[in-house]
Amino acid sequence: MSKKISVGVVGIPVDMIKFDGYYYFNKGLTEQLRVGTQNSIEKRSKQEGLIVDVTDLGELVDSEYQKRRAGCIPRRVFDELSQHFKEIADDFDFLLVYGGVHNAAYVLYHLKGRVDRYDIHDDAGRNNFIGQGSYMRHAVYLPNRIKHFCQVSHHGEYEILDERRWGNLGSTRIGLPTEVASGKIFDIDVDYYTHTGFHLGQSIDIHEERRRVAGIKQAIRSARPRVIGIFEYQRLDASPIGYRRILDFAWEGTLARLNSMR
Secondary structure (H helix, E strand, C coil): CCCEEEEEEEEECEEECCCCCCEEECCCCCHHHHHHHHHHHHHHHHHHCCEEEEEEEEECCCHHHCCCCCCCCCHHHHHHHHHHHHHHHCCCCEEEEEECCHHHHHHHHHCCCCEEEECCCCCCCCCCCCCCCCHHHHHHHCCCCCCCHHHEEEECCCCCCCHHHHCCCHHHCCCCCCCCCCCCEEEEEHHHCCCCCCECCECCCHHHHHHHHHHHHHHHHHHCCCEEEEECHHHHCCCHHHHHHHHHHHHHHHHHHHHHCC
Protein backbone atom coordinates (compact mmCIF):
# COMPACT_ATOMS: atom_id res chain seq x y z
CA MET A 1 0.00 0.00 0.00
CA SER A 2 1.37 3.44 -0.95
CA LYS A 3 2.18 5.87 1.81
CA LYS A 4 0.22 9.13 1.77
CA ILE A 5 1.91 12.45 2.36
CA SER A 6 0.36 15.85 2.99
CA VAL A 7 2.08 18.86 1.43
CA GLY A 8 1.34 22.48 2.25
CA VAL A 9 2.34 25.47 0.10
CA VAL A 10 2.32 28.92 1.69
CA GLY A 11 3.50 32.36 0.62
CA ILE A 12 4.97 35.18 2.69
CA PRO A 13 4.90 38.02 0.16
CA VAL A 14 7.27 40.54 1.71
CA ASP A 15 8.35 43.03 -0.95
CA MET A 16 10.40 46.21 -0.90
CA ILE A 17 10.43 49.57 -2.61
CA LYS A 18 13.98 50.61 -1.77
CA PHE A 19 16.92 48.37 -0.88
CA ASP A 20 16.83 47.22 2.74
CA GLY A 21 14.47 49.79 4.15
CA TYR A 22 10.97 50.12 2.65
CA TYR A 23 9.05 46.88 3.16
CA TYR A 24 5.42 45.86 2.78
CA PHE A 25 3.28 42.78 2.09
CA ASN A 26 2.60 42.58 -1.64
CA LYS A 27 -0.48 40.38 -1.74
CA GLY A 28 -0.46 37.99 -4.69
CA LEU A 29 3.33 38.09 -5.10
CA THR A 30 3.71 34.33 -4.57
CA GLU A 31 0.60 33.16 -6.40
CA GLN A 32 2.40 31.93 -9.53
CA LEU A 33 4.77 29.75 -7.51
CA ARG A 34 2.07 28.40 -5.21
CA VAL A 35 -0.39 27.47 -7.93
CA GLY A 36 2.34 26.13 -10.18
CA THR A 37 3.77 24.02 -7.39
CA GLN A 38 0.41 22.50 -6.52
CA ASN A 39 -0.31 21.65 -10.15
CA SER A 40 3.19 20.26 -10.71
CA ILE A 41 3.22 18.01 -7.65
CA GLU A 42 -0.29 16.71 -8.36
CA LYS A 43 0.65 15.91 -11.97
CA ARG A 44 3.96 14.23 -11.12
CA SER A 45 2.55 12.22 -8.23
CA LYS A 46 -0.24 10.91 -10.48
CA GLN A 47 2.32 9.90 -13.10
CA GLU A 48 4.37 8.09 -10.43
CA GLY A 49 1.36 6.44 -8.80
CA LEU A 50 1.99 8.24 -5.50
CA ILE A 51 -0.60 9.52 -3.04
CA VAL A 52 0.16 13.17 -2.37
CA ASP A 53 -2.38 15.60 -0.91
CA VAL A 54 -1.32 19.15 -1.82
CA THR A 55 -2.93 22.23 -0.26
CA ASP A 56 -2.39 25.83 -1.36
CA LEU A 57 -2.60 27.76 1.91
CA GLY A 58 -2.51 31.19 0.35
CA GLU A 59 -0.37 33.93 1.85
CA LEU A 60 0.45 35.12 5.36
CA VAL A 61 0.13 38.89 5.47
CA ASP A 62 -0.49 41.67 7.93
CA SER A 63 -3.22 43.99 6.62
CA GLU A 64 -1.72 47.04 8.33
CA TYR A 65 1.46 46.72 6.28
CA GLN A 66 0.03 45.93 2.84
CA LYS A 67 0.39 49.50 1.58
CA ARG A 68 3.54 50.72 -0.14
CA ARG A 69 5.13 52.97 2.42
CA ALA A 70 8.49 54.21 3.62
CA GLY A 71 9.56 52.20 6.63
CA CYS A 72 10.01 48.73 8.01
CA ILE A 73 7.75 45.94 9.16
CA PRO A 74 8.14 45.72 12.96
CA ARG A 75 9.54 42.58 14.56
CA ARG A 76 6.27 42.30 16.44
CA VAL A 77 4.46 41.67 13.14
CA PHE A 78 6.99 39.05 12.04
CA ASP A 79 6.72 37.30 15.42
CA GLU A 80 2.92 37.21 15.21
CA LEU A 81 3.05 35.75 11.69
CA SER A 82 5.62 33.24 12.91
CA GLN A 83 3.22 31.88 15.52
CA HIS A 84 0.59 31.32 12.84
CA PHE A 85 3.25 29.80 10.62
CA LYS A 86 4.25 27.29 13.33
CA GLU A 87 0.64 26.12 13.60
CA ILE A 88 0.50 25.61 9.84
CA ALA A 89 3.76 23.68 9.78
CA ASP A 90 2.45 21.22 12.37
CA ASP A 91 -0.47 20.30 10.10
CA PHE A 92 1.60 18.94 7.20
CA ASP A 93 4.20 16.27 6.56
CA PHE A 94 6.05 18.65 4.24
CA LEU A 95 5.80 22.41 3.86
CA LEU A 96 6.97 24.65 1.02
CA VAL A 97 7.37 28.34 1.78
CA TYR A 98 7.72 30.98 -0.91
CA GLY A 99 8.74 34.48 -0.02
CA GLY A 100 9.50 37.64 -1.79
CA VAL A 101 12.37 39.41 -0.08
CA HIS A 102 14.62 37.21 2.03
CA ASN A 103 13.67 38.67 5.41
CA ALA A 104 10.45 36.66 5.08
CA ALA A 105 12.65 33.67 5.98
CA TYR A 106 12.72 34.95 9.58
CA VAL A 107 9.60 32.86 10.28
CA LEU A 108 11.47 29.63 9.49
CA TYR A 109 13.72 30.09 12.50
CA HIS A 110 10.79 29.79 14.90
CA LEU A 111 10.52 26.10 14.03
CA LYS A 112 12.39 23.47 16.00
CA GLY A 113 15.35 21.85 14.32
CA ARG A 114 18.56 22.59 12.50
CA VAL A 115 18.59 24.95 9.50
CA ASP A 116 20.62 24.59 6.32
CA ARG A 117 20.99 28.05 4.80
CA TYR A 118 21.92 28.63 1.16
CA ASP A 119 22.96 32.22 0.49
CA ILE A 120 25.96 34.26 -0.65
CA HIS A 121 25.35 36.85 2.08
CA ASP A 122 25.31 36.43 5.85
CA ASP A 123 22.36 38.87 6.24
CA ALA A 124 23.57 39.78 9.71
CA GLY A 125 23.76 43.55 9.38
CA ARG A 126 23.16 45.66 12.46
CA ASN A 127 19.83 47.17 11.48
CA ASN A 128 17.33 47.58 14.27
CA PHE A 129 14.60 46.27 11.97
CA ILE A 130 14.25 42.88 10.28
CA GLY A 131 15.51 43.66 6.81
CA GLN A 132 16.76 41.47 4.00
CA GLY A 133 20.34 42.22 5.06
CA SER A 134 19.76 41.86 8.81
CA TYR A 135 17.13 39.19 9.51
CA MET A 136 19.76 36.63 10.56
CA ARG A 137 21.06 38.96 13.26
CA HIS A 138 17.59 39.08 14.82
CA ALA A 139 16.96 35.36 14.30
CA VAL A 140 20.17 33.84 15.68
CA TYR A 141 22.73 36.40 16.96
CA LEU A 142 21.04 38.90 19.28
CA PRO A 143 20.48 38.08 22.97
CA ASN A 144 16.73 37.79 22.27
CA ARG A 145 17.35 35.47 19.31
CA ILE A 146 14.88 32.75 18.48
CA LYS A 147 17.42 30.07 17.54
CA HIS A 148 21.07 29.56 18.53
CA PHE A 149 23.55 30.26 15.74
CA CYS A 150 25.11 26.82 16.25
CA GLN A 151 21.89 25.35 14.86
CA VAL A 152 22.50 26.92 11.45
CA SER A 153 24.78 25.52 8.73
CA HIS A 154 25.78 28.07 6.09
CA HIS A 155 26.31 27.09 2.46
CA GLY A 156 27.72 29.74 0.16
CA GLU A 157 30.26 32.49 -0.13
CA TYR A 158 30.27 35.53 2.12
CA GLU A 159 31.32 38.92 0.84
CA ILE A 160 33.61 41.06 2.94
CA LEU A 161 31.56 44.17 3.63
CA ASP A 162 32.61 47.48 5.08
CA GLU A 163 32.10 47.17 8.85
CA ARG A 164 31.46 50.90 9.24
CA ARG A 165 28.77 50.94 6.55
CA TRP A 166 27.03 47.62 7.11
CA GLY A 167 28.01 46.61 10.64
CA ASN A 168 28.18 42.92 9.72
CA LEU A 169 29.45 40.43 12.26
CA GLY A 170 32.57 39.81 10.20
CA SER A 171 34.89 37.25 11.78
CA THR A 172 32.34 36.36 14.46
CA ARG A 173 29.96 34.75 11.99
CA ILE A 174 29.80 31.02 12.38
CA GLY A 175 31.96 28.49 10.63
CA LEU A 176 32.76 28.04 6.99
CA PRO A 177 30.46 27.03 4.13
CA THR A 178 29.81 23.31 4.16
CA GLU A 179 28.62 20.88 1.52
CA VAL A 180 26.98 18.48 4.00
CA ALA A 181 23.33 19.13 4.77
CA SER A 182 21.58 17.65 7.80
CA GLY A 183 18.89 20.14 8.74
CA LYS A 184 15.15 19.59 8.62
CA ILE A 185 14.64 23.20 7.54
CA PHE A 186 16.12 24.65 4.34
CA ASP A 187 16.42 28.43 3.88
CA ILE A 188 17.33 29.08 0.23
CA ASP A 189 18.08 32.43 -1.39
CA VAL A 190 18.12 32.00 -5.16
CA ASP A 191 21.22 34.20 -5.36
CA TYR A 192 23.14 31.15 -4.17
CA TYR A 193 22.70 29.42 -7.53
CA THR A 194 21.82 32.13 -10.08
CA HIS A 195 24.23 33.93 -12.41
CA THR A 196 22.57 37.29 -11.89
CA GLY A 197 25.70 39.28 -11.12
CA PHE A 198 24.86 39.44 -7.41
CA HIS A 199 27.83 37.25 -6.47
CA LEU A 200 30.39 39.55 -4.89
CA GLY A 201 29.95 41.85 -7.86
CA GLN A 202 30.72 39.07 -10.33
CA SER A 203 28.57 36.57 -12.18
CA ILE A 204 29.05 32.82 -11.83
CA ASP A 205 29.08 30.91 -15.07
CA ILE A 206 26.36 28.55 -16.24
CA HIS A 207 28.38 25.47 -15.27
CA GLU A 208 28.76 26.62 -11.67
CA GLU A 209 25.08 27.52 -11.62
CA ARG A 210 24.13 23.99 -12.65
CA ARG A 211 26.53 22.50 -10.11
CA ARG A 212 24.92 24.48 -7.28
CA VAL A 213 21.39 23.57 -8.36
CA ALA A 214 22.40 19.89 -8.47
CA GLY A 215 24.00 20.29 -5.05
CA ILE A 216 20.78 21.60 -3.51
CA LYS A 217 18.81 18.72 -5.02
CA GLN A 218 21.27 16.21 -3.61
CA ALA A 219 21.13 17.90 -0.22
CA ILE A 220 17.33 17.65 -0.24
CA ARG A 221 17.51 13.93 -1.04
CA SER A 222 20.05 13.39 1.74
CA ALA A 223 18.62 15.55 4.55
CA ARG A 224 14.93 15.04 3.70
CA PRO A 225 13.87 18.41 5.18
CA ARG A 226 10.32 18.87 6.40
CA VAL A 227 10.30 22.56 5.45
CA ILE A 228 11.87 24.25 2.42
CA GLY A 229 11.74 28.02 2.05
CA ILE A 230 12.78 29.72 -1.20
CA PHE A 231 13.23 33.48 -1.47
CA GLU A 232 14.10 36.31 -3.90
CA TYR A 233 12.82 34.45 -6.99
CA GLN A 234 10.78 37.42 -8.20
CA ARG A 235 13.75 39.80 -8.16
CA LEU A 236 16.62 37.55 -9.21
CA ASP A 237 15.42 34.50 -11.13
CA ALA A 238 11.91 35.13 -12.49
CA SER A 239 12.43 33.29 -15.77
CA PRO A 240 11.05 30.06 -17.26
CA ILE A 241 14.26 28.28 -16.22
CA GLY A 242 14.12 29.73 -12.71
CA TYR A 243 10.48 28.74 -12.39
CA ARG A 244 11.22 25.13 -13.40
CA ARG A 245 14.08 24.99 -10.92
CA ILE A 246 11.76 25.79 -8.04
CA LEU A 247 9.19 23.25 -9.19
CA ASP A 248 11.99 20.67 -9.30
CA PHE A 249 13.11 21.57 -5.76
CA ALA A 250 9.50 21.19 -4.60
CA TRP A 251 9.20 17.75 -6.19
CA GLU A 252 12.56 16.58 -4.81
CA GLY A 253 11.43 17.66 -1.35
CA THR A 254 8.12 15.84 -1.70
CA LEU A 255 9.85 12.61 -2.74
CA ALA A 256 12.44 12.92 0.02
CA ARG A 257 9.81 13.36 2.73
CA LEU A 258 7.76 10.51 1.29
CA ASN A 259 10.81 8.24 1.38
CA SER A 260 11.51 9.23 4.99
CA MET A 261 8.04 8.03 5.98
CA ARG A 262 8.30 4.61 4.41
